[in-house]
Amino acid sequence: MSLVVLHEGDDVAVATTAMPTGASVAVRGAGEVTLRAEVPAGHKVALRDLPAGALVRKYGQVIGRTLGEIRAGEHVHGHNLGMPEHAAVRVADGTAGSVLRLPADLRRTFQGFRRPDGRVATRNYIGVLTTVNCSATVARKVARLTEDEAEGVEGVDGVVALTHGTGCGMASEGEGWDLLRRTLAGYARNPNIGGLVVVGLGCEVNTVTGLMAELGLAEHVPVSSYTIQDLGGTLSAVQRGVELVRGMMGDLAGTARTEVDVSELVLGLQCGGSDGWSGLTANPALGVASDLLVAAGATTVLGETPEVYGAEHLLAARAANPQVADALMTRIRWWERYTQQQGTTLDANPSPGNKAGGITTILEKSLGAVAKAGHSPLSAVREYAEQIPRPGLVFMDTPGYDPVSVTGMVAGGANLICFTTGRGSVFGSRPVPTVKLATNAELAGRMAGDIDLDCSPVIEDGVPLEEMGRQVYDLLLEVASGRRSTSEELGLGGEEIVPWQLGAVL
Structure with a gap:
């Protein structure tokens, strides 16, 4: 049972285990403290008496101010520690970034999928991407109906439905729009996507044609798209998605990892x-x-x-x-x-x-x-x-x-x-x-x-x-x-x- 001080000059130490009231606890490298209250594991203990309104340090940095007087050995938490008046109080520590010297025996390679455009993937997935929440159920059904088959295809890690909760009921310009389109396009372009099916409803703000024009996929990535309305409903849309995913499994079969x-x-x-x-x-x-x-x-x-x-x-x-x-x-x-x-x-x-x-x-x-x-x-x-x-x-x-x-x-x-x-x-x-x-x-x-x-x-x-x-x-x-x-x-x-x-x- 001990307390850990994280930085010289800290006002608090961290309990390594739950500790009872009255226990005399060793502070690693700094003597002992007698606890004035029970302290759960991971919580803080005052190392010295602190007056009301004092800034409290941990990691050598300010983490809050005392809400009243705190005595050495007291449990320090939300009941007696709050935010400083001026929010974050920053203490310069003089630390600049530095690059490590690598150990001679450090592993320097892994087995990944090298894409034709030079990028490297850690997995090889077929993605079923939705333009709008309205097509999320179709995408999930397509993934569920094909994911077990994908398990048996060498070089394919699976099928994933890339769904979200928006895509309509929003302005077609502005910060929110840019975030959505950038996110969906980014998932489509992630190197771990080896093939892509894009599914829309057909009347959403985030249209299939508009999204497809912005995806910017590499030429080697097989991609298909459709809307539920054009295919005549949910059942036909699920069947079409399954057909497309199965075809892409064939395209990706045998994709091999290389060093x-x-x-x-x-x-x-x-x-x-x-x-x-x-x-x-x-x-x-x-x-x-x-x-x-x-x-x-x-x-x-x-x-x-x-x-x-x-x-x-x-x-x-x-x-x-x-x-x-x-x-x-x-x-x-x-x-x-x-x-x-x-x-x-x-x-x-x-x-x-x-x-x-x-x-x-x-x-x-x-x-x-x-x-x-x-x-x-x-x-x-x-x-x-x-x-x-x-x-x-x-x-x-x-x-x-x-x-x-x-x-x-x-x-x-x-x-x-x-x-x-x-x-x-x-x-x-x-x-x-x-x-x-x-x-x-x-x-x-x-x-x-x-x-x-x-x-x-x-x-x-x-x-x-x-x-x-x-x-x-x-x-x-x-x-x-x-x-x-x-x-x-x-x-x-x-x-x-x-x-x-x-x-x-x-």
Whole structure:
């Protein structure tokens, strides 16, 4: 039973296990503290007396201010810790981005699908893409009727219905329209899509003909489209879709994996159901893997703008140039205005599960979340679903809500996702595989069928972050090479395609 201090000078430490009132608990490297209240695992304990209104530090950064006097040994959480008066209080730490020197024994290749246009896929899917929610049921039926057949076709990983909840009842221009079209076109162009069927209703705002004109698919990708109304209804539309998918299975049969350089990976970095352990174990371990990938010439993508709020200055300090830093700060300012217009604040982001796991404010959540991006220089900033430039660490402006965030990354060209969780997640992201990392051992055991790797040994057993990061790196390459992740084994990922919806619903 011990408390972990994350940075010299922090005012709080993190409980490694649930701890009772009155316990004298060792603070790693800093003596003992007697607890004045029960403290759940992952929650914070005051290391010293703090006056009312004092700024409180964790990770060496401000995570909030005291709502009253807090005495050493007290449980620090929402009852006595709130947001500072001026929202995010940023403390410069002098850290600039740096590129790792790669270990000599680091694996530098994986088995991927090399497309005729030079891009590399980690999976080979046939997509059934809808223009509008009205055609979603037809697309799902087509996928259900053909997915078992696809399992038996060598070189084909499956059939996925790429559905969404909009496409009509919206303006045919403006920010919301651009986001939808960019997202749908991005999914169609993702390298993991080997064939595409586009299904519309026939009278929607987002017409089949209009979308097809903007897809910009590579010549090697077989594509067909139709509308339900033109075919005479649901039954005929399902039958037509099944015929087209079966034909594409024949076209893709025998597609073989080949050895490709690790630089062909575009990895989306995501966290969900975070807890007090996230910033200690899984997130920084993924950060190590991200740094290794970037140093090897690959691309990693950090998103969830509301969940870097309060830590954006740390990313800006690592920007490759002032323009990149300015672009990041512009998106932060946009979110401040947007949440205000919606009658809320960015501190509304931490969920009840986050808070139960020990996270109190958005500042604290963000400081743990940005650890996923390691220490590499920030090379570019992109808006939602824009194509991801390569190589390097890239920031994409996405909401914090997991399915919306990952949808933007996949649309941008990510061919692999790594998802850390402390409370538990049942997320998937077909046609792109998701690898899930647990932050703590209790979760890893309780939801073992949903977790690919338990990162808790960083705290439980003293495993160095560098070693755990290498385990994450190696696992990512295995999954990129065709090993199924737990979410793939469970068939997850068909319902998590959620484009960011902005604008009026008309």
